Structures are given as structure tokens and as C-alpha cells.
Amino acid sequence: MKVIPYGRQNITEDDITAVVETLKSDYLTQGPRIAEFETAFAEYIGSTYAVALANGTAALHLCAMALGVEEGDKVITTPITFAASANCIRYCGGEVVFSDIDPDTYLLDIEKVRTLLSASPKGTYKGIVPVDFAGRANNLEAFRALANEYDLWIIEDSCHSPGGFFKNADGDIQNCGNGNYADLAIFSFHPVKHIASGEGGMITTNNKELYEKLLQLRTHGIVKNDGLYTNSIEFAGGLDNYPGWYMEMQNLGYNYRITDFQAALGHSQLLRANEGIERRRHIASVYFDAFKGQSFIKSQSGTIEGHAYHLYVIEVNDRLGLYNHLRDNNIYAQIHYIPCHLMPYYRGLGFSEGDFPHAEAYYKHCISLPMYPTLTDGEQHFVIEEIKRFFS
Ligand SMILES: *Cc1c(COP(=O)(O)O)cnc(C)c1O
Secondary structure, three states: OOOEEOOOOOOOHHHHHHHHHHHOOOOOEOOHHHHHHHHHHHHHHOOOEEEEEOOHHHHHHHHHHHOOOOOOOEEEEOOOOOOHHHHHHHHOOOEEEEOOEOOOOOOEOHHHHHHHHHOOOOOOEEEEEOEOHHHOOOOHHHHHHHHHHOOOEEEEEOOOOOOOEEEOOOOOEEEOOOOOOOOEEEEEOOOOOOOOOOOOEEEEEOOHHHHHHHHHHHEOOEEOOHHHOOOOHHHHOOOOOOOOOOOEEOOOOOEOOOEHHHHHHHHHHHOOHHHHHHHHHHHHHHHHHHHOOOOOEEEOOOOOOOOOOOOEEEEEOOHHHHHHHHHHOOEEOEOOOOOHHHOHHHHOOOOOOOOOHHHHHHHHHEEEEOOOOOOOHHHHHHHHHHHHHHHO
């Protein structure tokens, strides 16, 4: 019997052709497919700039670097996320300050963040990393207003939400990662995410200065621009101009580049992104209707509109029982997430059980059901029937 996972990629003949053509081209990396993917992605999201990277974690790391996170800088994020949202602060020596989730949306509770900020002098915290968990957009207009009061930057972790949006106070649609409110936003192209490139990531922004920093940091901190060099023309070995080979490493960067064949795959997948979102929203509406009025199942609160549905999360009482029952029927549901602050690494930094009651209560009950565009109606029906059978 076929396994039904919680998420999976969909590779078409067009995707394969795009990759094979790139493999036969002159560039496997540092070629034209990367900029093409960036331009198309920025257009899809509605941001001015996009920088493609090796993975979403590299994207987070470079965001923290570009924003100047240093030893001891305090940054606020949610415990209900993939560890990388917090780890990027640690890579730069910063201090992660978790803050509890809203028990119904499962997103960072802005009122709790406000309380945290107001309890310390201005300047204590440097930034916030809201996560569009499961694909549900944060109200970034509200986070921006709060961040401005305290001079904070915002990195939006949009790994779950390409194609998701919220409506601002004027009723305008604001795509996740569009750069209107967050300083930087990041995406991942891991195969369980909406757009797969094997490994891959993207940063979007409307800030030119940050954009230029990111391009440099992605390639070792190397600059290739006559106007920016600090060594002399004479040292470089030229006469009136810098010679053609010359370049300078001006900052400590990394090799966080994506390859051209990954970019080609990501770009090919992006062309079907809207279809994928529509299918995800349809699947969500079927789950939602099937569980309506079932007292033993709680769904994430909020509307289907604007939700990108990376995950369809529910809370149930006998979570272990349901997980095992589904597993016995080849339905591989998953748990997102074990609270980040209770990972042994973060416990080692001083966090402990009881710190964030909503996140911890959520973890006791949550389970992510199969959610991906190629999940068939029949498969979803089977999943729903097995859940109902378990509870009856
Ligand atoms: C997947 C994910 C990441 C990391 O992305 P990778 O490409 O796997 O490095 C970061 N944050 C969240 C919320 C994610 O889901």
C-alpha cells in the first residue's frame, strides 16, 4: 500500500527538461539561471529584490549578518518553528528570546511581545523574527508598528508562506515576504516546501543597501567593482585602472550560492506555484468541512483566504493514538514542532518546561495532516475516514 506523507514535492517533465537543459549549458553555477529565478521570484512575491541561496538556513544566517547581529544582541522569536529561525541569531553570537504563541493562531502573540518589550529599556532588543507558521500570515503591519516604537528590525520567516498574504488596515493584500513591512524575508526550497529545488533558499527585500550586502556575503564578502576598492591601483598591478582580474574580499562572507540547475528547477516550479496554492486551499476546505462540529478536533483559527497551507495542523486529545493509527494505515502524519526552547541545546542556554505554556500545550496535541497539491481526493477521503474511524 502506498504511503501518504504529510508533504511531498511534485516533479513534472517540464521541471526535468529545465534541469537537463541547464546541465548541458555552460554554467552549472554562477550562471544566468540564478538571476532569472531571482527576478521571477521577486515578481511573484511583490518585492523589489530577491537573493537566491543554498538553503533557507543560509538565508536566515545572512539576514542576521546583514542586519548586524552581534554578540549578546537580544532577538525575539516564536518557540513553535523550525530551529533555524532561532539558530541564525546564535550563529552571530546573539541571544534568542522566545515569546509565547497565540493558542488559536499558533503564531507569535504580538501582545506578549509588546509586554516583553515594554518591560525593559528601549534598546534592550534588536529585532523580531515572526514565522508565518503553517502558511498563516502574521499581521506584519502590526509588528512593524511595534518594531518602530522600539527601533527593531524584522526578519519574516516565510518558509511556510510563499503565496500567503494578510490584509492591512486599508484592506490591501500584502503578500508574505513582499518587503513592505519586514526588513528582510526568507524562503526555503526544501522538497516539503511549496517550491522544491532540492536544497535552496531565497531572501526578499525592498532595501537596496541590505540587498547589496547580501550579494556580497553570499560569495565570501568579495567585491568586484572599481568604485568600491580600497587597495590602490598600483598595488592591484594596474596603471591607470584596476586590472581585469582584480577583486577584493572586504567582509567575512560565505559560499552560500545556489547552483544554476537548482535555480532552473525552482524557477520551473514557481511557474505552477499559484495552481499549487489553489489546490492546497481546496484540500484545507475539505478538511475544514469534514471536521466541522467534531468536538475532538481543533483546527488552526483564521480564514482559508490568505493561508498558504504548507501544513494543515489540528489539535487532538489522543495525539499519540491518532499518529499510530494513521501510521498503521500508511498515513505518515507529522508533528510540527517540538518547541524550540525545549530542544536540549536551548535548555542548555537556560530555557525549561513551563516557560511558554501555550507553545507547550500546543505541542502535546498537534499533528500535521497530509497536505500537498498531488494528494488526490481519494487519498484525502481515506485520511479523513481513518481519523473519524479512530475517534468513533
Ligand atoms: C524549512 C524551514 C527553514 C529552513 O530551511 P532549509 O532550506 O531547510 O534550511 C527555516 N524556517 C522554517 C520555518 C522552515 O520551515
